[in-house]
Amino acid sequence: MGGIRAMDGKSPSITTSSWQHNNFLIDQGYVRKLTPIECERLQTLPDDYTNGVSDAQRYKMLGNGWTVDVIAHIFDGISK
Numbered sequence: 001m002g003g004i005r006a007m008d009g010k011s012p013s014i015t016t017s018s019w020q021h022n023n024f025l026i027d028q029g030y031v032r033k034l035t036p037i038e039c040e041r042l043q044t045l046p047d048d049y050t051n052g053v054s055d056a057q058r059y060k061m062l063g064n065g066w067t068v069d070v071i072a073h074i075f076d077g078i079s080k
Contacts, residue, residue, distance in 0.1 A: 036050060036051075036055055036058040036059065036062070039058070039059065039062040039063075040062060042062075042067075043062055043065055043066075043067050043068065044067055044068045044069040044070075045062075045065075045068060050062060
């Protein structure tokens with residue numbers, strides 16, 4: 001369970017690697033896996049945006065995706 005939370009209090013990034021399990025958080029003293037909807041919210045997508053495929057595919061798509069609001073912010077700065 002090392003790597004769940006760094007000394008500075010920040011969580012490491014979520015990955016799609018099966019050997020790295022960084023998509024866990026501590027909730028009221030218990031370690032649990034993030035739900036697909038929580039991962040969608042972290043990526044600033046609507047709830048159930050990736051619904052219709054298996055949870056494994058949802059995690060993979062969300063882990064390989066770009067955060068919508070961050071990309072919009074970058075493009076907004078480029079277009080000015």
